[in-house]
Amino acid sequence: MRAAPFTIGLLAMTLAIAGCSGRETETAEGPEAEATAELEIHRPFRRGPGSVNSYWIEGPDEILVFDTQRSIALAERVVAAIEATGKPVTAIVISHYDPDHFGGLQAFTDAFPDAELLMAENVAEQIGRDLSGYVERLRETQGDEYRAPPEPTRFIEHREELTVSNVPIVVHVLTDTEAETMAMLAIPSERAVLASDLVANRMHPDVVDADIDSWPRALNRLTRDFSGFTLYPGHGEPGPVNLLAANQIAYLSFVRGRVEREILADDVATEEEINAAISAIRANYPDWENVTGRPAQLRRNLEAIVAQLGGELESEQEEDGEAEVVEG
Structure with missing residues (x-):
């Protein structure tokens, strides 16, 4: 069944679930959209540092969830909004191995135990191995009630077709972009693509696990394959694919340059040079928040790019020199 003209439905609550549908109606709590389309994309988020998007796609008789917020508390607010629809969640898709995208998963699996849990095979392996310590960090910050993500019901694959109320949704599994493996969801009939962290719109992205060579190439492919689509990013406001992709490429080019x-x-990054680069980035992108919410994110980004380009931190050289003296 082909969907009717597309409407983006957004909720407004403390989590700030906002929306647009071609036109917006402002209320005391935030913008609301008339639910007139067969499918609606809901974007739960909160403003400020660490703001992250998760999405739920609502059809007449079922709901698919795409990413699950960074904490159980934030996820529970989204769950409450979904439960208010009275519709079943039939699938939960986790896009990639970043804690802000799966940190609240257990709130969804507890509330919707019959939903399929879907992710790419490599994403499941990364979460299971947890080499970056993200699951352990979630356990430390959320306390004893936190449970590590369960095994997925099944793996999703590139070009696989899912459906919500019989409307096709195509999975695109990307490699070596902002993350080693990342799933996007495209809704061709509605000219919409949920791109996860391939794009952070007007927020400083986290590049610690990124491939800064191939990420821009993936963004160029996104522009080519989805020109004219609306892009729903992992962080920040939705917008035209071509504009948001171009802005992300420009940001990565500026920082790398x-x-x-x-x-x-x-070939050596000094503390003075790192600090000057942080100041330059903030001056060129004023009022942008960090996607991680961590004050040291820009420093970690620069250190990661230095390492990827084959450079070395001055502090690492000093440590190596001390080690040689001790050994001598």
Whole structure:
């Protein structure tokens, strides 16, 4: 069944679930949209540092959830909004191994035990191995009530077709972008693509696990394959694919160029150079928040790019020199 003209439905609550449908009606709590379409995309989020998008796609008789917020408390507010529809959640898709996208998963699996849990095979392996310590960090921050994500019901694959109320939703599994493996969801009939962290709109992305060479190429492919679509990013407001992808490429180019020209002229990144680069990024992108909500995110980003470009931190050189003296 083909969906009717698309409407984006957004809720407004403390979590700030906002919305647009071509036109918006402002209320005391935030914008609301008339639910007139056969499918609605809901974007739960909260404003400020660490703001992250999860989405739920609502059809006439079922709901699919895409990512599950960074904490159980935030996820429970989304769950309450979904439960108010009276419709079953039939699938929960986790896009990639970043804690802000699966941290609240157990709130959904507890509330909707019959829903399929879907993710790419490599994402499941990364969560299970937890080499970056993300699951352990969630356990530390959320306390004893936190449970590690369960095994998925099954793995999703590139170009696999899911449906919500018989409307096709196509899975796209990307590799070596912002994350090692990341799933996007495209709704061709509605010209919509849920791109997860391939794009952070007007927020500083987390590049610690990124491949800064292939990520821009993936963004160019996104523009080519989904020109004219609306892009729903992992962080920030939705917008045209071409604009949001171009802005993300420009950001990555600016930061990389700063590292290459100002930091790695001699292959060594000094503390002074790192601090100057942070100041330059903030000056060029004023009022942008960090997607992780962590004050040190820009520093960690720059250190990761230095390492990926084959450079070295001055502090690492000093540590190596001390080790040589001790060994000698």
